[in-house]
Amino acid sequence: MAKKSTIFFCQNCGYESAKWLGQCPACKEWNTLVEETVVTGKTGKSSKKTESLAARIHEAQPVKLSGIKTESEIRTATGFEELDRVLGGGIVAGSLVLVGGDPGIGKSTILLQVCKNLTEKGKKVLYISGEESLQQIKLRASRIGSFGEEMLLLCETSLETIQGVIERVQPEIVVIDSIQTMYQEDVSSAPGSVSQVREATSVFMQIAKRMGISIFIVGHVTKEGVVAGPRVLEHMVDTVLYFEGDRHAAYRILRGVKNRFGSTNEIGVFEMCQSGLKEVKNPSEYMLSGKPQGASGSIVSCSMEGTRPILVEVQALVCRSNLAMPRRTAAGTDYNRVGLLMAVIEKRIGMHLSTCDAYVNIAGGIRMNEPAIDLAIVLALISSYKDIAIDEKTLAFGEVGLSGEIRAVSMAQQRVAEAKKLGFETIILPAVSMPSIGKVEGIRLLPAANLREALKYL
Template structure:
C-alpha cells in the first residue's frame, strides 16, 4: 500500500465510514452496502485549518436575522417552474436524476437557452461531452444568447477557480459522477468523490449565492448513484421519468425545501427538444376507446394538479391452474388486494380469472384515489358492461368494501367538468363535505357511493 494512504469502507446508502467491512451498516441498517476505497491521510490532516476559520465564525441570534423576500428566477418553462415551486431560488442546489438518454441534458440546455436570452450569466460545465458535441445538440434546440458559456472540465479545483473568476448566476454540472477532487485518491464516480464534490458545490452555492444544477446518474433500481447522503445534502431532488422510446417525459419532485414534493411536470420529446404539455389529462385520454368494457377514467392528484388517467382492465378465464395477474403503471399488490375485496364483498368469482390492469399513457399512479377506478374497470371487464365515456370516478377502497374520502375532491370534479365529463362517481363523504361548504360545481352530475356495491350499481344501472 502506498505510504500515506489507507483503506476505508463506506456505506453506499448513507455514507457511513468504517475502518473494516461490515455486513450490515450500523447507521442505516442496510445489508451488503459497504465498498472499499483508498483515502489519503495527508489530505485528511489538512483539516487542521478549520481551527483558524472557527475563530472568524460568528453566531447570530435568530431575532436579529433580517428576512428578505424569496427571490425566484423564472426558467420560462411553466412545467419546470411548477416542480421547482415557482422558479429557481438563489443559492439553491438542485439534483436532477434519470435514466440514460431520458433527456436530462436536453432539459437543462433548454433552461440555459431561456435564461441566456434574458441576459442571465450561465456557465455550463460538462464532463461527458466535448464543446463540439454540445454545440451540435444546441443547434437542434435553437439560438442561444452570448451570456451562456461552456466549459469542459472534470477537475474540481479548476472548476472552482473558473466559478470564482466568472461569477455566473447559474451553473450546470453534467454530471456529478465525472467530477473528481485531487485530494481524494479514489476514482471519479466513487462514493468519496461524489460526496466530496457535492460538498464543494454546496459551499459554492450557499457562499456565493449561485444556483447550481447537478446531473446525477441513476442505478438499475432507479435511484441516484452514489451515497444516499447525496440527496440529503441538496435542496431539491428531481427525477426525470418515462420510457426513453416513448415521446412523453415526467419530471417529478421527490424533495424540495422551497415547494411541494408531489408536483410533476409533463414534457414531450420532439426533434427540436422538449416541449411542455400544459394539459396532461387531455393527452393521456387521447385515443380512449368508445363502447369498450374494462375502461374507465379516474382522477389522481399530483401535488396541486389533478390528472385524469384512463384505467384499463382485462379479465378473462384462465387456462392455467394459477391465474396470471399483471399490473402496469400501478402497484401490483394493490391490484391483488382490490380483487380480493371484490371477490369477498361482491361475490365475483375472480379466483380462476387472469387479470391485467394498465394505466394508459405510460405514467405511474399510486395514489389511493384511483382504487375506485381500478375496481370499476375490473367489474366492467368481468361483466362485459361498458362504462359511459363521460363518466369519471375517484375514491379509496378499504378492505371492508367501503369507499373512503380523498383530499381535494372539489378540484378533481372541477377538472373533470372542464374536460367535458357529465358524471362523477365519488365517495359519499366527499360529496357531503362539498355540500356543507357550498362548493358543489354545477354542470356535472355527482353520484356519491359508500361501498363498492353502490359503485357497481351506479355503472350497471
C-alpha cells in the same frame, strides 16, 4: 510521509468501515459497502493548519435569530411552467439541485433549454461538461435554438480548476454535467467513486451557499433507478428531481423527490420533440387520447399530483384461467393494492374472481398509487368480468375500504372541475364528499356510500 490505506464506504449512507461487511451497521442495507483507497499521514503543515483553524474559530460568532434581516424570497423563472411548478415556483438563489434519470431520458437537454431561456433574460450562465467536448455541446445547442451572449461553456473535470473559474467569472447559474465525472486531486480514488462524488458535492454546496449561485447537478442512475454514488448525495442537495418514462417514448415525467423550497408532490410533463423538450400543459388530454369507445373494462379516474388533477384511463382485463394459480398483473399501479381490491370484490359483492386471470393497466405510461383510483379499478374489473361497457363520459374516483365502503378523498371539488372541463357528464364519487362539492351545473354527480350502490349506476 503519506500512507495509502483501504476503507470501505457504504453507498447508501456513507458509513466507513475498516473491513468489508455484508450488511451496513448504520442503515442495515445489504451489499452496499465498496472499497476505496485513501491517503493518510503527516503533511508537514500542521502548524499552519492550527493557525488557520484558530483564526476561523475566532471569526465564527453566533448570531441572534431576531437580528437576522432577510429579503423577500425571489425566484427566477426557468421559462418552463412545468419545471417551475416542480421546483416550487422557480430557481432559488444559492440552491443546489440534483437532476437524475436514465441515460438518454433528456436531463442534459432540458438543462440546456433552461440555460437558453435564462440567457435570453440576460442571466450569466456557466455550463460545465465533463462528458462532452465544446463542439458536441454546440451541435446540440444549435438544434435547440439561439442562445444569448451570456452563455459560457467549460469542459473541465478538476474541482480546483472549476472552483477557480466560478470565482473569477461570477455566473448566476451553473450546470454541472455530470457529478460522476468530477474529481479532486487530494482524493486518490477514481472519478465516480463514493469519495469523489461526496467531495465534489460538498465543494459545489459550499460554492452555492457562499456565493449565492444556483447550481444544477446532473447525476446518473443505477439499474435500480437511484442516483449512482452514496445516498448522502441526495441528503446534501436542496432539491432532487427525477426524469421518468421510457426513453423510446415521446413523453417524459419530471418528479420532485426532495425539495426544501416547495412541495414534493408536483410533477411536470414534457414531450420529446426534434428541437428538444416541449411542455405538456394539459396532461389529462393526452392521457385520454386514443381511449376506446364501447369496450368493457375501461373507465376514467382522477388522481391528484400535488395541486394538479390528472385524468387517467384505468383498464382491466379479466378472463378465465387455465393455470392452477391465476395470474395477476398490475402496470402503473400497486400490485398488492389490486389484489386487495379483488379480495373485496369477492367478499362484499360475491363475484368469484379466484379462477380468473386479472390484468390492470394505467394507460399513458404514468404511475399512479393514490387510493382515489380504487373505485375506478374495481369498476373496471367488474366491467371486464361481466363484459359490460361503461359510458365513455363517466368518471369515478374514491378510496375503497375492506368493508366495501367508499371513503372520501382530498380535493374532490378540483377533481370535479377538471372532469367538467374535459367534457365528462357523469361522476361516481363518495357520498361523504358531496357536502364539500355542493351543486355543480352541467354535470351529474352520483354519490355512492359502498360498492353495491356504485354498481347500480352502471
